[in-house]
Amino acid sequence: MPQTATANILNILESDFSGVVEEWLGTQVKEGVKRSDLFSDSESRAQNQELLKAFTKGVRAGVVNEEFSLDDDEWEDLRAVLADVSKERVGRGVTPTEMATFVLALKAPLFTRLEAMTDIESGKLISDVLMVTRLVDAFAIYTNEIFIGERDQIIERQRQEMLELSTPVVELWDRVLTLPLIGTLDSARAQEVMENLLETILERQAEVVIMDITGVGTVDTQVAQHLLRAAAAVRLMGAECIISGISPMIAQTMVQLGIDVGTVSTRSSIRTALADALQKVGYVIKTSEVS
Amino acid sequence: MSAVRITRFATAVSEITRNAIVHGGGGKISIYLDGRNEYLRVECRDEGPGIENVTLAMSEGYTTAGGLGKGLGGAKRLSHGFEVHSAPGKGTTVSMSVKL
Secondary structure: OOOOHHHHHHHHHHHOHHHHHHHHHHHHHHOOOOOOOOOOHHHHHHHHHHHHHHHHHHHHHHOEOOEOOOOOHHHHHHHHHHHHHHHHHHHOOOOHHHHHHHHHOOHHHHHHHHHHOOOOOHHHHHHHHHHHHHHHHHHHHHHHHHHHHHHHHHHHHHHHHHHHHOOOOEEEEOOEEEEEEEOOOOHHHHHHHHHHHHHHHHHHOOOEEEEEEEEOOOOOHHHHHHHHHHHHHHHHOOOEEEEEOOOHHHHHHHHHHOOOOOOOEEEOOHHHHHHHHHHHOOOOOOOOOOO | OOHHHHHHHHHHHHHHHHHHHHOOOOEEEEEEEOOOOOEEEEEEEEOOOOOOOHHHHHOOOOOOOOOOOOHHHHHHHHOOEEEEEEOOOOOEEEEEEEEO
16 A cells, blocks of 8 residues: 555654754754854754654644644644744744744755655655645744734734833822823823823822823824813812923914813923922922022 | 924824724825925825715814814814815815915
8 A cells, every 4th residue: 555645754754853853953054044143052953853743743643634734633732832932933033034944944854855765656756745845834834823923912012011111100299290291192092191190199199290291292182182081080089180391383283273171270391380280289499598 | 384384284184184094994195295385285085984064074063973073173274275075975085285
């Protein structure tokens, strides 16, 4: 009975496992994707061994009638190892191309071994090669997907961190908080700002909050609405809100837009707002008499 | 162009493009300079549901999205030239211009 392509590949993987690992490493070096600057030899070897072990397991159990899908349970090990390896590699700055080439380099050792197998009649080699290609390609595509997913997660996390970082609530003085806003104030950020601010008011027992918009380029109706809502929430918590840093440009624009700030106090600079706030909580700023 | 004029026009463009995203599901924006470099025109076009009554939509305090209802009228006051072309089901095109 003629051997199936999968059986031939499995045979190679099982009988010459370490040979394949070594040659795979060799091809990675040749293709310039081993990144010995980022991973030591033993690390690379261990990663390749684990990947190939999981891959072999998948080939053994997960290919039925020469058909397979890496989403099946039999390939779970490979997916898990790949997730680990990808995380490690993304973290150290490996590019997606390098990662895909890294996996695709597995083809070379498998091809040479198939060719060397004497019991393959000439016509069958093509179908064996095709099967290796299908398996390794699927492996590489899956790797890329995981790789990109991993990157997306990093981007999402950084976005989240930036969002939190960009809305710092600073305690300027006893019971006086300030919130320096910079850049664009979209709905997501406005929400973040508001939550942060209200929690800090409670935590610090603040009585006056200065929202400084010196660093906000444009105040359109939506930004204004966010600011006024935040001010209203601050008032509901019993604190007073001063919006500072209203430039002449923004003042004119807001008037033309017909935005009514109502009872919210506004100041042109954070300096006047601070003087105001300190007075409100009972402090007096005096020039020292000692010269 | 003076800083005030830039801020005013940028705010108008911000109002209109946000409308195109919120109500029109996104759209295209084109920027033109007139032949004699006197005017800058920004045209914002979306393929959204369109505006049934443009005059009503331009009026102060009218809103369908819980906003302040000042965006469209405000944007008109912030630009030197302002035109809205819209019909239900036909999308909306807003053209704004500023003197350079």
